[in-house]
Amino acid sequence: MLIDVKYLADKKEEFEFNEKFELPRGNYMMGVSANVRGDVYRKGSDFIVESRVKTVLNLNCDLCLSAFETKLDFDLNEVFSETPDSEGEIWELSDKTIDLKPAVIANIMLNLPMQVLCSDDCKGLCPKCGHNLNDGDCGCDRGYVNPQFEKLLTLFNDD
DSSP states (O other): OOOEOTOOOOSSSEEEEEEEEEETTTTTEEEEHHHHHHHEETTTEEEEEEEEEEEEEEETTTOOOOOOEEEEEEEEEEEEEESSOOTTEEEOOOEEEEEOOOHHHHHHHSSSSSOOOSSSSSBBBBBBTOOOOOGGOOOOOOOOOOOOGHHHHHGOOOO
């Protein structure tokens, strides 16, 4: 995702990239297919990138561990300069070339939800046998309460 801005005039230049890559997420690698389409233009000594990122992510559900695909779309507005700031709000530009991939990766990570679920009503795994409860009940007795915590259940009685 390299954009050569060496001969960029004072008008907007359009670009589009389609790329597949993998990102770490917890204990596994998350497959990402990204489409980035937008404009780049010069503003003083800086270069402004305004684009739309559409991704398809291959994730594992945090509750049942099933693999599933989900879409993540967001706007990407970044500033690139040969003299980046110390706060990290401006991306570094080297050899008059913008490398958009680190900015796309950072924004994908920022736009991921804290907990990814395969569906809103995911039931997760049985804590006793590990059966995926979305596929049906396993028959395990999950009514066991640790005696050390039995008195805490009385706090929630409405009687």
